[in-house]
Amino acid sequence: EAQVTQNPRYLITVTGKKLTVTCSQNMNHEYMSWYRQDPGLGLRQIYYSMNVEVTDKGDVPEGYKVSRKEKRNFPLILESPSPNQTSLYFCASSLDSKGGNQPQHFGDGTRLSIL
């Protein structure tokens, strides 16, 4: 089944404890992206990647890191999480390397709470 898989689905942790949210897609998609969704603010892009070893900042990159060492994986890293990073996170992928040309397919989401 074609899908984008995120883990974990839910995580409660404390300020300053490094964490990684994994994202993997099995569709051989070129483009991958991370979004966060907050009430009243909609979906905001954190980082995106057009191909292996090619990443770029989205609209709200502060406090986050990403890497794209393999085509299928695009982990989101919070080196020192803070409460303002409490949010619902989505990973998405798209066939075309330019993520705006074709539909993006979303993972099921990760609900992250930073205490």
Next chain:
Amino acid sequence: QKEVEQNSGPLSVPEGAIASLNCTYSDRGSQSFFWYRQYSGKSPELIMFIYSNGDKEDGRFTAQLNKASQYVSLLIRDSQPSDSATYLCAVNESMGAQKLVFGQGTRLTINP
């Protein structure tokens, strides 16, 4: 900053009627337009995409695009209670086409 505007709603429509959702965008060069449905706490799910001016139909859904007026709409015919969700409009950024810009969504409620 490119913008995509949607009426946040809630939009209330009786079951069986046509629901009409609208979206305007600021980037005149945008070429790709998408509608996503999102149930509460779930991920966005692609409903329709449209690239050319005019109408595109898929089952009960019709997307309408007017690039001159910079709006895109989604019509849902024979609305069902299961259509109750938030509908997100997304538009590509014309510069580099590397990103989608999402509207904040319209919350739709279908009343039985």
